[in-house]
Amino acid sequence: xxxxxxxxxxxxxMARLLPFxxxxxxxxxxxxxxxFGSINSNSTARRLKSPATxxxxxxxxxxxxxxxxxxxxxxxxxxxxxxxxxxxxTIGKVPGLAVVLVxxxxxxxxxxxxxxxxxxxxxxxxxxxxxxxxxxxxDLMKHISKFNDDPSVHGILVQLPLPRHLNEEKILNAxxxxxxxxxxxxxxxxxxxxxxxxxxxxxxxxxxxxxxLHRSGVEIKxxxxxxxxxxNIVGMPAALLLQRENATIxxxxxxxxxxxxxxxxxxxxxxxxxxxxxxxxxxxxxxAVVIDVGINPVDDDCPRxxxxxxxxxxxxxxxxxxxVTPVPGGVGPMTIAMLLSNTLISAxxxxxxx
Amino acid sequence: xxxxxxxxxxxxxMARLLPFxxxxxxxxxxxxxxxFGSINSNSTARRLKSPATxxxxxxxxxxxxxxxxxxxxxxxxxxxxxxxxxxxxTIGKVPGLAVVLVxxxxxxxxxxxxxxxxxxxxxxxxxxxxxxxxxxxxDLMKHISKFNDDPSVHGILVQLPLPRHLNEEKILNAxxxxxxxxxxxxxxxxxxxxxxxxxxxxxxxxxxxxxxLHRSGVEIKxxxxxxxxxxNIVGMPAALLLQRENATIxxxxxxxxxxxxxxxxxxxxxxxxxxxxxxxxxxxxxxAVVIDVGINPVDDDCPRxxxxxxxxxxxxxxxxxxxVTPVPGGVGPMTIAMLLSNTLISAxxxxxxx
Numbered sequence: 001x002x003x004x005x006x007x008x009x010x011x012x013x014m015a016r017l018l019p020f021x022x023x024x025x026x027x028x029x030x031x032x033x034x035x036f037g038s039i040n041s042n043s044t045a046r047r048l049k050s051p052a053t054x055x056x057x058x059x060x061x062x063x064x065x066x067x068x069x070x071x072x073x074x075x076x077x078x079x080x081x082x083x084x085x086x087x088x089x090t091i092g093k094v095p096g097l098a099v100v101l102v103x104x105x106x107x108x109x110x111x112x113x114x115x116x117x118x119x120x121x122x123x124x125x126x127x128x129x130x131x132x133x134x135x136x137x138x139d140l141m142k143h144i145s146k147f148n149d150d151p152s153v154h155g156i157l158v159q160l161p162l163p164r165h166l167n168e169e170k171i172l173n174a175x176x177x178x179x180x181x182x183x184x185x186x187x188x189x190x191x192x193x194x195x196x197x198x199x200x201x202x203x204x205x206x207x208x209x210x211x212x213l214h215r216s217g218v219e220i221k222x223x224x225x226x227x228x229x230x231x232n233i234v235g236m237p238a239a240l241l242l243q244r245e246n247a248t249i250x251x252x253x254x255x256x257x258x259x260x261x262x263x264x265x266x267x268x269x270x271x272x273x274x275x276x277x278x279x280x281x282x283x284x285x286x287x288a289v290v291i292d293v294g295i296n297p298v299d300d301d302c303p304r305x306x307x308x309x310x311x312x313x314x315x316x317x318x319x320x321x322x323x324v325t326p327v328p329g330g331v332g333p334m335t336i337a338m339l340l341s342n343t344l345i346s347a348x349x350x351x352x353x354x
Numbered sequence: 355x356x357x358x359x360x361x362x363x364x365x366x367x368m369a370r371l372l373p374f375x376x377x378x379x380x381x382x383x384x385x386x387x388x389x390f391g392s393i394n395s396n397s398t399a400r401r402l403k404s405p406a407t408x409x410x411x412x413x414x415x416x417x418x419x420x421x422x423x424x425x426x427x428x429x430x431x432x433x434x435x436x437x438x439x440x441x442x443x444t445i446g447k448v449p450g451l452a453v454v455l456v457x458x459x460x461x462x463x464x465x466x467x468x469x470x471x472x473x474x475x476x477x478x479x480x481x482x483x484x485x486x487x488x489x490x491x492x493d494l495m496k497h498i499s500k501f502n503d504d505p506s507v508h509g510i511l512v513q514l515p516l517p518r519h520l521n522e523e524k525i526l527n528a529x530x531x532x533x534x535x536x537x538x539x540x541x542x543x544x545x546x547x548x549x550x551x552x553x554x555x556x557x558x559x560x561x562x563x564x565x566x567l568h569r570s571g572v573e574i575k576x577x578x579x580x581x582x583x584x585x586n587i588v589g590m591p592a593a594l595l596l597q598r599e600n601a602t603i604x605x606x607x608x609x610x611x612x613x614x615x616x617x618x619x620x621x622x623x624x625x626x627x628x629x630x631x632x633x634x635x636x637x638x639x640x641x642a643v644v645i646d647v648g649i650n651p652v653d654d655d656c657p658r659x660x661x662x663x664x665x666x667x668x669x670x671x672x673x674x675x676x677x678v679t680p681v682p683g684g685v686g687p688m689t690i691a692m693l694l695s696n697t698l699i700s701a702x703x704x705x706x707x708x
Contacts, residue, residue, distance in 0.1 A: 190540030190545075191544075193547050194590070197523075232549055236548070236549075240547070248610040248616065250604040252602060253602065
């Protein structure tokens, strides 16, 4: 059995997802983003059909191509950086992202630090409000309101989880929909669900999954796609995005009987269940493309005492699939790249900068 | 092969969908709503297990039970009428529905007339604004704004389609989300998509489909459900509703290859494609339940020159399915019943009437 993977650099959907232009000096940018360095398939099975089209034929006895999220995310950040330079040169403005951090959780502090660094690297100005664990809802709302009113702030991100005494839904709803770069506002999700409507922002992780597929030349239209998990932040919006690209979607969750029978029919599987090694090799159709969103800690002898693994039993699946994302280095780096992308989209909209 | 259909009168989901209580004098109300008069299955195969539980065993060589939407809708309208009487007796208020009709389309006039009559029958006060074909957007907006501000109006329905010179999206967005009894506002759809969020209103036709399943005792949780069609007003929200009830959903549409292979796996099929006789007997798993939303005109020798048929090839499917809705008399009567239900929900919310 073989799988054919074709790049489609003219995809309208891709243009919608990513507002920035690709390098004008590289008409074959799709090939570059294939990250050939990490392709594990038998090179004799790979052939170029035309300058803009790459086909990879894989047989089931070869290993899957590794979709190198780290490298693709780096490429995207470079493109964003280029766009921000152009914006600054043309209109003297740069995007601004405000991050609101409540409390002293170490992991949240690390995430916020990473986001600020990523902003700095591409030229986005970052703003921060740091509040104590016992801050009041009013305190927090005051900061959000200030960022809502600040014209140099184009995106606001409230780092989750919040301390328990704060009403998460109420606080997230206070973020202006025009600055909801997380894309979690129900109005954004509603527009994402509806044909003929456009969300202002697409949630970062599912947007990153789709971008990985696009930049790996995986055709989505007309394909069977199965999403494992139906969370508000990944599974559900990932399914909606796949459907917007005209895939036929199925959503598998904890009430699904025999989920492997459904995933086994899929050309594309996105797993966002949060269960280590849930998706086995036997769950996958030969030649399918598998995107692993899971980041699950499992006990390990290393000094830290644990290591991170995905939802996908990688060693099994890479023997069956045509392409698969690793954990770490797959979807993870894309999330922050998409946050930067959403912030740029927001600033471009505000300044009507094309 | 046989199918077991059990009623579950305590379903929390049903309570959410329909705010009104069922008759206190009829502990076996679920049985009554089975509309036994129209069950075509072999009566020897039908047995009662307990007072509140009905099982219908069907073999593939019997004909499917006909889900009698007309009778179920009548039952619902009676329940709504009872609730409105109770509301009027208790707080001296009744729900109000405003219908906005633009232009002189005969079909729209008929729909509006039917809605007003249905309102009158259950005790909902109806209000109407009738505007000419060439009315301006400002005129129309003024009427919507007036109804938005009127505390005796709990639901506003703009009859579609609107004349072409009017911006439908803009006008529908002008309806207060608290009076959006059609449930089409993106904020409602967003909440419908999200776990842990509740829409203010659920779109009437898909809500009617789910209500037909509930009142026919069809279990949804854990079942494979396939929706044919992905429109904003039926297919997509129907899939979201099925998922909220913990079905495993797949959505089939015009880009789906071999749709019959997917529908054939489903325990529940809802077809809302708008294509006459699309769903053949060979598309259906023996024992499945089939809900036909299509209302398609086909040429006929009758005086009118056409007759209305569903998406489902009824004569074929009734030999395979365990239950099926007819066209007409299936989903159609439920839509208007759900409009009345949504208007009642809105009034109850405003008056905090339990």
